Amino acid sequence: MSLLRSRRAIPYLLMAPGLLWLLLFFVVPNIQMLLFSLSEGTLRTGFTTPPEVWDFQNYTGSIAKFSKNFTNSIVYGGLATILCFLIGYPLAYAIAFKGGRWKNLLLFLVIAPFFTSFLIRTISWRIILGNDGPVLSIVRDALGLVPDNFSIIGTPLAVVGGLTYQFLPFMVLPLYVSIEKVDRRLIEAAEDLYAGPWRRGGMIAGAVAGAFVLIALQVGLGYGKLVGADAAPAAVMAAGLVGAVAGGLVGGLLISQAFIRVTFPLSLPGVFAASILTFIPALGDYVNAQLLGSPKTQMVGNVIQGRFLDQNDYPIAAALAFLLMAGILIAIALYAKLLGTEELTGGTA
Amino acid sequence: MTAAAPRVQAAHPGAGPRLQAFADRWLLKLFTIAAIAYLMVPIVVMIVFSFNDPVGKFNFVWAEFSLDAWASPLNRPGLADALWTSILVAIVGTIIATILGTLIALALVRYSFKGRNATNLFIFIPMATPEIVLGASLLSIFVATATQEPFKSIIPTGIFYPLGLKTIIIAHVMFNISYVVVTVKARIQGFPRHLEEAAMDLGANEWTTFWKITFPLIRPGIIAAALLAFSLSIDDFIITNFTSGLVNTFPVWIWGTIRNNLPPQVHVIGTAIFLIAVGGVAISVWLQGRGSRTVAVRPR
Numbered sequence: 001m002s003l004l005r006s007r008r009a010i011p012y013l014l015m016a017p018g019l020l021w022l023l024l025f026f027v028v029p030n031i032q033m034l035l036f037s038l039s040e041g042t043l044r045t046g047f048t049t050p051p052e053v054w055d056f057q058n059y060t061g062s063i064a065k066f067s068k069n070f071t072n073s074i075v076y077g078g079l080a081t082i083l084c085f086l087i088g089y090p091l092a093y094a095i096a097f098k099g100g101r102w103k104n105l106l107l108f109l110v111i112a113p114f115f116t117s118f119l120i121r122t123i124s125w126r127i128i129l130g131n132d133g134p135v136l137s138i139v140r141d142a143l144g145l146v147p148d149n150f151s152i153i154g155t156p157l158a159v160v161g162g163l164t165y166q167f168l169p170f171m172v173l174p175l176y177v178s179i180e181k182v183d184r185r186l187i188e189a190a191e192d193l194y195a196g197p198w199r200r201g202g203m204i205a206g207a208v209a210g211a212f213v214l215i216a217l218q219v220g221l222g223y224g225k226l227v228g229a230d231a232a233p234a235a236v237m238a239a240g241l242v243g244a245v246a247g248g249l250v251g252g253l254l255i256s257q258a259f260i261r262v263t264f265p266l267s268l269p270g271v272f273a274a275s276i277l278t279f280i281p282a283l284g285d286y287v288n289a290q291l292l293g294s295p296k297t298q299m300v301g302n303v304i305q306g307r308f309l310d311q312n313d314y315p316i317a318a319a320l321a322f323l324l325m326a327g328i329l330i331a332i333a334l335y336a337k338l339l340g341t342e343e344l345t346g347g348t349a
Numbered sequence: 350m351t352a353a354a355p356r357v358q359a360a361h362p363g364a365g366p367r368l369q370a371f372a373d374r375w376l377l378k379l380f381t382i383a384a385i386a387y388l389m390v391p392i393v394v395m396i397v398f399s400f401n402d403p404v405g406k407f408n409f410v411w412a413e414f415s416l417d418a419w420a421s422p423l424n425r426p427g428l429a430d431a432l433w434t435s436i437l438v439a440i441v442g443t444i445i446a447t448i449l450g451t452l453i454a455l456a457l458v459r460y461s462f463k464g465r466n467a468t469n470l471f472i473f474i475p476m477a478t479p480e481i482v483l484g485a486s487l488l489s490i491f492v493a494t495a496t497q498e499p500f501k502s503i504i505p506t507g508i509f510y511p512l513g514l515k516t517i518i519i520a521h522v523m524f525n526i527s528y529v530v531v532t533v534k535a536r537i538q539g540f541p542r543h544l545e546e547a548a549m550d551l552g553a554n555e556w557t558t559f560w561k562i563t564f565p566l567i568r569p570g571i572i573a574a575a576l577l578a579f580s581l582s583i584d585d586f587i588i589t590n591f592t593s594g595l596v597n598t599f600p601v602w603i604w605g606t607i608r609n610n611l612p613p614q615v616h617v618i619g620t621a622i623f624l625i626a627v628g629g630v631a632i633s634v635w636l637q638g639r640g641s642r643t644v645a646v647r648p649r
Contacts, residue, residue, distance in 0.1 A: 011462045014453065017449050022526060091381055120616065124392075250376075253376065280479055
């Protein structure tokens with residue numbers, strides 16, 4: 001009996017040191033941050049924490065005061081996630097289904113950016129997109145497509161571009177795993193049962209998606225404002241039209257019935273998991289907004305790091321960080337409720 | 350396979366069969382090449398700009414080819430110390446995180462116990478938390494040990510505050526544990542249990558079985574996890590920025606210097622780290638390939 005009991009304790013003993021570390025340096029710190037977020041005072045004067053004060057003003061006040069930064073975070077993070085999906089899904093699909101003997105090399109190339117420093121990758125984009133950089137010297141100087149005073153660095157485009165690049169592997173890897181798992185026999189069965197090209201449906205779906213993405217980009221990146229209020233609706237229409245044509249063409253040519261009825265639905269849990277894993281770090285990032293953006297493009301992360309590290313205004317900073325955390329916990333809880341935790345946590349035994 | 354032929358024929362009544370054929374054959378392939386090229390561009394830029402001799406203080410614009418930065422890669426105040434701190438933190442943090450994480454992974458896969466699903470979810474949450482929240486909460490607790498009760502009277506000053514090497518290592522172990530658990534778990538899951546049962550049947554006790562059978566088989570997973578932890582650790586900026594105080598790691602040093610200047614030495618060291626990392630992966634892949642061959646030739 002005592003042997004049985006001690007054997008039952010083995011897994012808990014194995015986990016104890018690691019879980020204790022996470023308890024002390026993940027759970028307890030978050031509780032402390034929650035306390036700070038309801039406190040008053042500064043690092044110099046000392047903090048008055050609950051239960052003496054319950055300063056909910058930190059939350060209501062900072063939502064109002066930093067709504068622009070919250071909006072920036074959600075819009076830039078959201079656009080980056082959409083772009084990552086548009087680039088990442090075909091890439092993951094190609095590696096999983098058409099990779100052949102190149103599969104491992106392609107996967108290695110997808111994670112190769114992680115072998116360089118996050119900051120240096122961002123600095124590279126500053127070089128590439130800079131006013132004297134290669135992109136503008138082609139688009140602006142050689143081709144004359146944009147006016148002379150056009151710049152990319154300092155605009156939302158640069159920030160979203162940087163975020164898209166940084167978090168693309170976070171999108172591709174989970175997508176790859178879930179597409180790879182799709183049972184090929186189901187696709188063959190669908191084709192045997194006359195699943196052919198999905199021309200009309202693919203064109204409509206592609207056109208709708210393309211129009212949505214280009215309009216979202218144009219509005220989200222603030223290019224609607226450049227042409228003036230009168231021309232703005234026309235510019236949105238133009239963006240939508242371009243997106244619809246491009247999306248319709250690609251959708252009509254590439255989307256087959258087997259894909260839309262078998263492969264895509266089976267990969268959907270992976271799509272949600274990958275989107276969450278991309279959106280979360282993008283939402284909290286401040287490096288791209290700092291190095292590639294301008295004061296106007298600051299995200300919540302910039303405010304949090306400034307308040308914590310430069311101004312030592314812990315209560316407001318903690319409230320902002322906690323709002324970010326709370327939003328993410330809700331997203332994960334919703335996901336777990338709807339689809340279970342398997343796909344996100346890498347499965348249980 | 351046989352279904353493919355009629356499909357292609359029936360597919361395109363009049364709607365540009367040649368365009369369709371081109372799309373089927375090339376579009377995804379070209380897209381894949383373009384996407385991979387996109388992922389590589391900043392790496393190439395980093396390598397190229399390590400050979401730049403910039404005009405002014407910022408290595409942002411190409412000026413002239415030069416080997417100066419490669420000849421004196423550490424010739425900047427504080428850079429050598431920062432790099433050394435990065436390496437030290439990565440080594441110590443990786444060792445601790447790999448041990449703690451591997452133990453959790455073993456427990457999660459090999460035993461069924463109450464609370465296993467909850468533990469899986471709990472392990473996942475730190476990975477899903479934005480780094481800025483991890484960093485900010487750690488800063489909160491470290492500061493609280495010096496300013497708030499009950500921590501102030503329980504914890505002697507100097508352990509967690511002022512911030513420094515110790516707090517950076519604590520933070521790195523914390524965020525790496527989950528990655529180690531997930532990586533090692535993936536390896537143990539595809540694991541031939543019958544080998545262990547055979548060893549036990551032949552009279553080995555659990556301890557011997559673990560060291561003779563289990564550990565050698567999961568070692569590649571542990572090595573992969575350690576490599577991942579090391580690379581996450583040496584590259585981490587956001588969490589380190591919150592927990593480093595006045596101590597610099599390499600990324601934190603870059604963040605500090607970029608306000609005033611950006612010397613090409615940054616690109617040189619970035620390139621060197623990249624080449625070492627790629628070399629490390631190549632070696633581990635080679636070793637793993639050799640290992641799996643050895644297993645394969647053993648009689649089953």
